[in-house]
Amino acid sequence: xxxxxxxxxxxxxxxxxxxxxxxxxxxxxxxxxxxxxxxxxxxxxxxxxxxxxxxxxxxxxxxxxxxxxxxxxxxxxxxxxxxxxxxxxxxxxxxxxxxxxxxxxxxxxxxxxxxxxxxxxxxxxxxxxxxxxxxxxxxxxxxxxxxxxxxxxxxxxxxxxxxxxxxxxxxxxxxxxxxxxxxxxxxxxxxxxxxxxxxxxxxxxxxxxxxxxxxxxxxxxxxxxxxxxxxxxxxxxxxxxxxxxxxxxxxxxxxxxxxxxxxxxxxxxxxxxxxxxxxxxxxxxxxxxxxxxxxxxxxxxxxxxxxxxxxxxxxxxxxxxxxxxxxxxxxxxxxxxxxxxxxxxxxxxxxxxxxxxxxxxxxxxxxxxxxxxxxxxxxxxxxxxxxxxxxxxxxxxxxxxxxxxxxxxxxxxxxxxxxxxxxxxxxxxxxxxxxxxxxxxxxxxxxxxxxxxxxxxxxxxx
Numbered sequence: 001x002x003x004x005x006x007x008x009x010x011x012x013x014x015x016x017x018x019x020x021x022x023x024x025x026x027x028x029x030x031x032x033x034x035x036x037x038x039x040x041x042x043x044x045x046x047x048x049x050x051x052x053x054x055x056x057x058x059x060x061x062x063x064x065x066x067x068x069x070x071x072x073x074x075x076x077x078x079x080x081x082x083x084x085x086x087x088x089x090x091x092x093x094x095x096x097x098x099x100x101x102x103x104x105x106x107x108x109x110x111x112x113x114x115x116x117x118x119x120x121x122x123x124x125x126x127x128x129x130x131x132x133x134x135x136x137x138x139x140x141x142x143x144x145x146x147x148x149x150x151x152x153x154x155x156x157x158x159x160x161x162x163x164x165x166x167x168x169x170x171x172x173x174x175x176x177x178x179x180x181x182x183x184x185x186x187x188x189x190x191x192x193x194x195x196x197x198x199x200x201x202x203x204x205x206x207x208x209x210x211x212x213x214x215x216x217x218x219x220x221x222x223x224x225x226x227x228x229x230x231x232x233x234x235x236x237x238x239x240x241x242x243x244x245x246x247x248x249x250x251x252x253x254x255x256x257x258x259x260x261x262x263x264x265x266x267x268x269x270x271x272x273x274x275x276x277x278x279x280x281x282x283x284x285x286x287x288x289x290x291x292x293x294x295x296x297x298x299x300x301x302x303x304x305x306x307x308x309x310x311x312x313x314x315x316x317x318x319x320x321x322x323x324x325x326x327x328x329x330x331x332x333x334x335x336x337x338x339x340x341x342x343x344x345x346x347x348x349x350x351x352x353x354x355x356x357x358x359x360x361x362x363x364x365x366x367x368x369x370x371x372x373x374x375x376x377x378x379x380x381x382x383x384x385x386x387x388x389x390x391x392x393x394x395x396x397x398x399x400x401x402x403x404x405x406x407x408x409x410x411x412x413x414x415x416x417x418x419x420x421x422x423x424x425x426x427x428x429x430x431x432x433x434x435x436x437x438x439x440x441x442x443x444x445x446x447x448x449x450x451x452x453x454x455x456x457x458x459x460x461x462x
Contacts, residue, residue, distance in 0.1 A: 022071045022101075022136040024146060025055040025111070029130075030335040032179035032194070032343070039130065041121065048121040049175065053336065054132065056101060058110045069106050071136035073099045075119055079128040087133070087147075094122065096130070107359060115336060116364060165191070172204045177332060186281075186289070194333055194343060196324070198291045198300075209295025211330040212368055219253045219369060220378040221299055222398065223325075224271035225260060232307050234317050239275060240400060242321035245356045247401045250448050251366040252357075253375050254329065257398035260382035269382060273328050278304040285309075287320045290327040300328040312347045319346040322356055329369075336360055371448060379455035381442060383428075387461045389435045395428040397442040397455065404444050413437035415461070433461045 033040060033050040041048045058069030079092035087093045096119045105112040121130075134146045162170075162183050169191070174180045178193045186192040191199045203209070213219060223243065230236045243256045259269035282289060287309050291300035303324045311317045319340060326341050333343040339360045340349075357365050383395035397406055408423040415436020420428060428442070438459045445452035 021059050021067045021138050021144075022069055022134060023057050023059075024073075024132060024134045025057050026053070027132045028053045028335070030116075032182070032333070032335070039121065041125070044125075045123055047123050049177065050119055050121070051116050051177065051335075052119060053113070053115045053117065054099075055111055055113050056134070058103075058106055058112075060110070066103075066106070066110050069101070069103045069110070069112070071101050071134055073097075073101060074133045074135070075099075076131055076133055077121060077125060077128055078131070085145075087131075092128065096120065113360065115339075115360065116334060166201075169201065169204045173199065190291075192289065193292075196286070196289050197327055197332075198289050198304075200291065200294050203294035206295040210297040211293045211295055212297070213254075213293075213299055213329055214297035216297070217378065218255070218372075218376050220255045220257060220376075221273065221329075222257045222259050222269065222271045222380065223273045223275060224269050225258065226274065226276040227261065228277045229275050229305050229307065230260065232305075234311060234314065235275075235305050235307065235321075237314065238317035238321045241318045242325060244400045244402045245318070245322055246325060247399065248403075249357050249362070249365065251362065251371050252369045253371045254365075254369050255375070255377055255399065256325070257378075257380055258382075258396065258400055259380050259398050260396055262382065262384045262393070267385075269380065272299050273301060273303060273325075275303045275305055278306045282306045288324050290324045292327060293330045300330075303328065316347050316349070319349050319356075331364070331368075334361075334364075373448060373450050375449060376451070377449060377453045379442075379453055381440060381455050381457035383440075383457065385457065385459055387433060387459065389461055390432075392430045392432050394430055395440060395442075395457070397426050397444075399444070399453065400426045401444070401447055404447055407443045407445075409441045409443075411439045411441070413439070433459060435461050437461075 029039060029050055029052045039048070039050060052075070054073060056071065056073070059067050061067055074095055075097040076087055077094045077096055078087050078090055080087050080090040097117060099114065099117065101112050101114070105114070107113070131147055136144055138144050162181065164185055165183060170180055170183065173183060173191070173193065178197070182194045184192050186198060189201060191201060193199055213221070223239070225236070225239055229239075240258060243258050246254055246256050259271055261269055278289065282304065287306055289304040291302050293300050322340050323346060331341050334341045336342060338358060340356050341361065377399055380398040381395050382398065384393055387393060405424050406426055408420040408428050410417045410420060413436065415434045415438065417438065418431065418433060420431070438461070440457045440459055441454060443452055443454040
């Protein structure tokens with residue numbers, strides 16, 4: 001069956017008049033919803049959801065200060081082919097979204113960048129165009145209206161869906177916002193979507209799914225790195241730095257914990273996400289594959305790391321792990337060059353907006369997981385709890401934040417307690433205990449949370 005497609009091209013608008021306060025700089029629909037410059041409508045009988053981004057800039061007054069910049073953006077569908085000024089009164093016109101932009105949404109460059117806005121084209125629309133209308137007052141208090149530019153109409157071309165996929169599952173994944181032409185069977189349990197996202201097939205029948213991480217653990221997430229991955233220095237370093245980058249975000253409540261397993265005497269650490277080798281399942285050019293949350297309010301359960309992947313730099317490895325953790329926390333791909341969640345390769349990722357999370361990603365992350373300064377951190381100390389006398393052992397505090405000082409100490413139930421006052425890092429390296437019973441402690445008392453964090457571990461040395 002042929003598929004209906006909408007053409008749109010709405011890139012640049014120049015505001016009316018020299019005194020206009022606000023200019024619509026760009027309007028872009030996410031590429032996975034497009035074929036060329038056309039909006040894909042795979043089923044004319046149902047509505048078609050899509051996401052789009054807009055950027056507006058505000059002017060500067062004669063004194064050098066910024067104008068208020070308040071305006072209203074309206075996204076229109078219309079079959080009107082005459083003057084754009086007639087669109088609001090045309091019976092074929094529909095407002096798909098109204099967004100009020102206030103001065104607080106502008107950055108230091110006098111730009112308001114709004115990303116991943118949700119819209120939906122209604123069913124049974126076979127011809128027309130989509131455009132943006134911007135309404136504002138200029139500095140002479142005159143109401144101004146500008147439109148984006150569009151051209152052409154609907155193309156009708158066949159779009160072949162991927163074969164071997166349950167049509168019900170395909171429709172569900174499309175409704176979730178995934179690009180349906182980039183879906184393949186990974187194995188009997190998972191679909192591989194958009195190159196690195198694994199969707200559990202059974203999760204597609206979950207009623208009223210909750211994909212964002214809920215707050216039953218106050219957003220504490222334990223990440224267990226299997227020994228085969230931690231033995232790879234590139235991946236091991238990337239995981240630590242990625243966890244630190246997420247934790248350092250001052251405006252997000254996500255608290256990632258790196259938990260490790262040492263030796264054969266230790267019990268399996270508590271974990272929400274396990275990072276393991278791909279065991280040869282990924283192609284040579286696939287960096288990783290990540291389980292997307294299954295809809296139960298918890299993270300995706302695993303990240304598969306391709307230990308044979310040839311990174312171009314250490315930064316590429318770190319960026320890929322930040323990206324992978326993002327998928328585990330329910331963030332999808334974004335279609336912005338400077339987003340860490342961008343779909344395209346991170347090999348030459350240039351974060352010109354600053355370190356993660358930058359001004360592109362921060363609003364999305366912080367809106368989903370806003371910080372609570374009184375939130376409880378639930379840490380863990382990795383390391384063997386039962387030691388033989390004479391052995392040395394390293395211990396790791398799970399909650400890693402760059403620049404924070406860690407205070408290590410030990411108390412003795414029997415034996416002499418060692419002095420660890422010299423230890424100020426997240427790892428207590430290669431320490432020695434005499435025979436006896438001990439309680440190891442680690443405390444951090446700085447950072448975005450107001451309550452000091454102390455974690456203990458009981459150690460028996462025979």
